[in-house]
Amino acid sequence: MHVPDGFLDLPTSIATGAVAATGIAISLRLSHREWVDDRKAPMVGIVATLVFAAQMINFPVGAGTSGHLMGGALAAVLVGPATAVLCLSVVLIVQAFLFADGGITALGTNITLMALVTVVVGWWVFRGVMLVLPGRRWSVVVASAIGAFASVPAAAAVFVLLFAVGGTVAVPIDAVLAAMLGWHAVIGLGEAAITALIVSAVMATRPDLVYGAKFERRNRPAVPEAVTA
Template identity: 60%
Template structure:
């Protein structure tokens, strides 16, 4: 659903740029709490979230290269907002997807640079906010189990994709550069993105479930879901005393193993599996072509990038060129994402300098 340059006019693109910048600024503040808030300092959750957030960004980049067929001549790919919000938190999730979109636009000419605000508003903000609100609403009413978290992840991801299609349609209604009846755009966009949402839901639920199975403490959306232990005293149920802190040897281990498995998986997906992805246009490209939205598309500013279209230029073998581009993309995304999140966490946890008493 990467919107290219030329779909939306300059004034509306500028407005969405302001909206995106404001949302990123708010997310930077919120992510500091998610990555190292006071309550997390005791449990070490901030230490776990920071490296996982960089990995989530790289994983989303890799999986977005894997277009899957959804209908005749149409494909879809992961948007990633739901996955990021559930794994590392909504504010950090917005930043994860925004980092991916920035890398894709600058290095791979995927998604217009003048449309970056549109893409962040649509793919990062909308999907993350909608998915996390749905997810939190479901986990409050469902039994407090890992299966419930996985099921809530599925539904949240499923709904986040047509929500993004609705937001794009609204943006197009305000600033579309072609004269296409908005009802036709709405029907086509929502219809195909409901199908894409099913793929998003399967990928999100599978990934969340896999992390829950090995390290449930790493899943932001699963924190605080265990019901308090009850004891029967004098015929009444009362909360049991809080257990003493577990010894260091009994606490969950380092995230290095999970991080290592995750980054290897992302590299394999982007560097090898992506070659077998569907070559059909994605949902937005198909709708834009069929309805005539793309008649004023302009050339991407990064069209001459050595990695444009996810292929390394001057490499003759198409499979090797695409695989190298994917590996480079994963490496750059994890480096940029991890750098941003570590900087945020360090700023949050860095002790304030002591004030010296002023001389009287």
């Protein structure tokens, strides 16, 4: 979903740049709350590497747009939403400046779509699903998959809205809508499957490193203390 230079007009690009900068600033202030100890530092690097690799694989979906896995929900569940925003923002900045993947003037748009929308939607869908599922480890996996699926078409829908407001390419809005939402619903299924596999693997080996697992522990019923004579 990397937006190239010139796909949106200057006012829209400036507006999304302001949104992206605000989101990063807020995440910088909140991320320290997600770091319980230094053991999670390697997880942040691993998550950034996974997202970087996944986003570098692009394929066309029509109407001048392309699609790829995003990793917002995965990052949010593993390292926390604020840290996830920072991870994805760094990935997108490196991709734009070193690999020309996404435009420089569209960097704010790409951060807004892929580092803010996917993380926020994926995280809050995850939290909502965790409230209704039983407090078990498999609940974290299922909730993360559902959050991942929801985050992808959500980002696509926001892009379509931005294109309707400030699109500069002579492509009918209905064609962009069909291409983005249709294909990204399919991409969302792949994102959900990959997210579930990775979260499941980490939960099976090091659940203490999964940020979202603390909500699984909260939902578990309390074990009654032994009655002493």
